[in-house]
Amino acid sequence: MTDLYQEHIMEHFYNPRNRGSMRDPDIYFKDSNPLCGDEVAIYARIRKGRILNICFLAVGCAISQASASILTEQVKDKPLAYVKGMTSQDLIGLMAIPLSHSRVKCAVLPLKVLQAGIVVYEGKHGA
Amino acid sequence: MRREDFPILARKVNGHPLAYLDNASTSQKPKQVISAVSDFYENHNSNIHRGIHSLSEEATEMYEDSHVKVARFVNADNGEIIFTRNTTESINLLAYSLCLGLKAGDEILLTEMEHHSNLVPWQQIALKGGLKVRFARVDDSGAIDMEHFSSLLGKRTRIVSVGHVSNVLGTINPVREISKASRDNGSVSIIDAAQSVPHMPVDVKSLGCDFLAFSSHKMLGPTGVGVLYGKRHILESLPPFLFGGDMIRQVDFGNSRFNDVPWKFEAGTPDIAGAVGLGAAVDYLGRIGMDAVLDHGRKLSDYARSRLLLTPGIELYGPSGKRGSLLSFNLKGVHSHDVAEILDRDGIAVRAGHHCAMPLMRKLGITGAVRASFYLYNSKDEIDRLESSILRVRKVFSK
Numbered sequence: 001m002t003d004l005y006q007e008h009i010m011e012h013f014y015n016p017r018n019r020g021s022m023r024d025p026d027i028y029f030k031d032s033n034p035l036c037g038d039e040v041a042i043y044a045r046i047r048k049g050r051i052l053n054i055c056f057l058a059v060g061c062a063i064s065q066a067s068a069s070i071l072t073e074q075v076k077d078k079p080l081a082y083v084k085g086m087t088s089q090d091l092i093g094l095m096a097i098p099l100s101h102s103r104v105k106c107a108v109l110p111l112k113v114l115q116a117g118i119v120v121y122e123g124k125h126g127a
Numbered sequence: 128m129r130r131e132d133f134p135i136l137a138r139k140v141n142g143h144p145l146a147y148l149d150n151a152s153t154s155q156k157p158k159q160v161i162s163a164v165s166d167f168y169e170n171h172n173s174n175i176h177r178g179i180h181s182l183s184e185e186a187t188e189m190y191e192d193s194h195v196k197v198a199r200f201v202n203a204d205n206g207e208i209i210f211t212r213n214t215t216e217s218i219n220l221l222a223y224s225l226c227l228g229l230k231a232g233d234e235i236l237l238t239e240m241e242h243h244s245n246l247v248p249w250q251q252i253a254l255k256g257g258l259k260v261r262f263a264r265v266d267d268s269g270a271i272d273m274e275h276f277s278s279l280l281g282k283r284t285r286i287v288s289v290g291h292v293s294n295v296l297g298t299i300n301p302v303r304e305i306s307k308a309s310r311d312n313g314s315v316s317i318i319d320a321a322q323s324v325p326h327m328p329v330d331v332k333s334l335g336c337d338f339l340a341f342s343s344h345k346m347l348g349p350t351g352v353g354v355l356y357g358k359r360h361i362l363e364s365l366p367p368f369l370f371g372g373d374m375i376r377q378v379d380f381g382n383s384r385f386n387d388v389p390w391k392f393e394a395g396t397p398d399i400a401g402a403v404g405l406g407a408a409v410d411y412l413g414r415i416g417m418d419a420v421l422d423h424g425r426k427l428s429d430y431a432r433s434r435l436l437l438t439p440g441i442e443l444y445g446p447s448g449k450r451g452s453l454l455s456f457n458l459k460g461v462h463s464h465d466v467a468e469i470l471d472r473d474g475i476a477v478r479a480g481h482h483c484a485m486p487l488m489r490k491l492g493i494t495g496a497v498r499a500s501f502y503l504y505n506s507k508d509e510i511d512r513l514e515s516s517i518l519r520v521r522k523v524f525s526k
Contacts, residue, residue: 004468005523014526036464036480037494059494061462062524103468 004097005062012066017073020055026125029117033109035102038064040113042072046121050079054114061106063099068110070094080118080127086111129415130504132157143474146509151294151322151453151500152478153344156408160347163407167400174396176373190399193406194389197354200409201339202330207362209355209389210402214321215244217340217355218288220368220392221317222248225286227366231257234283236314238276238300239265239490240293243483245319249288259283265490269296269445277308284314291323295482295496296445297428297453299323306336315361321345324354325502326424326452328417331356343401348408351398362388369394420503424452427501427510434514440521444496453500455482458517461524463495469523470497473516475509 022028022043030041038060045053054076056068074094075083088108092099099107130136133155138145147155167189173182175190198208211217226235235249239262246260253260261284263276271289280287287309291302302318309316317338323329324339325346331339338361343352357365367374367385374394377384385391412420431454435441440459458466467479478498481488488494499513 005465010523010526036462037488038462061464063465100468103464106464 004099004103006097009062009066009095009097012069013062016056016058016065016069018055018069018076019057021057022053022055027114027117027121029113029120031109031113031116033060033064033105035105036061038106038109040064040068040110042068042110042114042117044114044117046080049081050077051075051083052077056110058110060109063095063103063106064109067091067095067107071110071114075114080122083114084118086115129157130506132159132411133504134158134161136504140474140476141472146473146475146505146512148499148501148505148509148513149476149478150325150502150505151345151451151498153350154325154347154502155504156347156349156404157411159411160349160404160407164349164400164404167403172400175399176390186399189403189406190397193402193409196406196409198356200413201324201356202332203356204359206388207331207356207359209357209362209392210397211353211355211392212351212398213344213353214319214340214342215248215353217353218245218317218319219248220355221286221288221338221340222252223368224365225315226252226256226258229256229258229285232259232283233285234259234261234279234281235286235288236261236263236276236279236284237287238263238271238289240269240271240296240298240484240487241288241290242294242319242321243485244321245288245290246486249286262486263289265296265298265487268447269293269298271298271300271305273301273304276305280308280312280314284309284312286315286317287312288317288319290319290321291329292320292326292451293445293484293487294322294453295455295484295487295498297450297455298446299449299451302336303334306334309337310335322451322453325412325420327421337361343405343408346405346408347411348405349398349401352401352405354405355392357388359388362392367391367394371395415503423503424501425449427505427507428452428454430507431499431501431510431513434510435517438514438517441517444491452502453498455496455498457493457496458520458524461520463497465524466497466517466520469520470513470516473512473519475513475516477513 025043026046027044032039173186175187264272306316324341339356344350371394444455463479
């Protein structure tokens, strides 16, 4: 029954990677899921088109928090183009749990936030 | 109570018998309602108030008969019941039609525990017309601070609109007292009865309100039909909300004269089959008796509270005494959606989130809550299942 709350998800929930905030980040973006009030803020430092450092602050369910942890771990040192190309399915694949339609929104919120942050960053600095 | 009348309750969810505890969102439908809707489409389907043919006469009679049944159900007079789409539309109708006559600086008095449907319509109309919306405080016990309410009820208060039973806290508000205070102050009184009419006897004459709104789908009826009760003399002078077919008496290119109440408020083809289904729902509730429905709901709500009070890690919201048939809570350290997800795996349907009451949630200092809400077909067994499932959530979330 607890297929959603598998050990690796709960491990990320209780010991999130890259949790925290950053001073003067190159990317900062925050958004929320109106359905449940999950809120995710992502901070990133960019060097030569790659994510040098990334962290997040989140309030919400176990799924969105674990997802933010897994996402930030995955994208560290990756080029921005890689993150822009990531799909919801890519992130859900990394989480490796079955998600119902309404919970998909919880899971992909951190990715949407990071991608929106990149759009803003590139608007200022050029792609 | 007649569980076998509700076909959906026989189904399984994730391998478990369905324990449907989300009745404050929408209720399930008995076969008597479902067959009334199919019977309408199979045998009587036609438009109303138009055709001079047998089907249209039958459909019109059935549709109007539902109005009469609903009027009797809340002790209104014939002609005082308007069908809308839902409680939200009923309140939008009032917000539009009542506020047309208001001036900048006039006030609308609500409370902090209103559902978005009794808040956003007023707020948005107020923004356009320079009106002011004021909110009576909710105290720590989950009740309206009546002293604060009285202090806000003043010379400029034109409209008072208050929920009868809070959809989050379950608080039963003193709406008779509020209606009287509003009347004495010369203000129009409105009751959002979406959470009360399905669960307790409601008598508009005894409450003394000017308007009362509720929804068919929370009281065993189909979705798509809402109800607005209004005192006849106010309805007669109130301008219509929606314009078009069926609500007119005479139309010229330059102007129109409107139909009599209630039809001047029912523009266009309504949900006729849904209205017929609501009539069947009212018949069904009438056969059981609203006193019995209230008694059953109260027992379940009290039982749930007594069980969850003893469950470790549970924080309960709302009054400890008299309460509607619902209970909101959180499990410490676990988001309400995670709780609901795991309960669902055990076949238990509850609501989680902000319950369309974001300002109240902020006041409670939470982002959401789990809500179990009961109806006449629920049992203590299902509450026992809820409790053991919550204990399993705790286990999943124990580090």
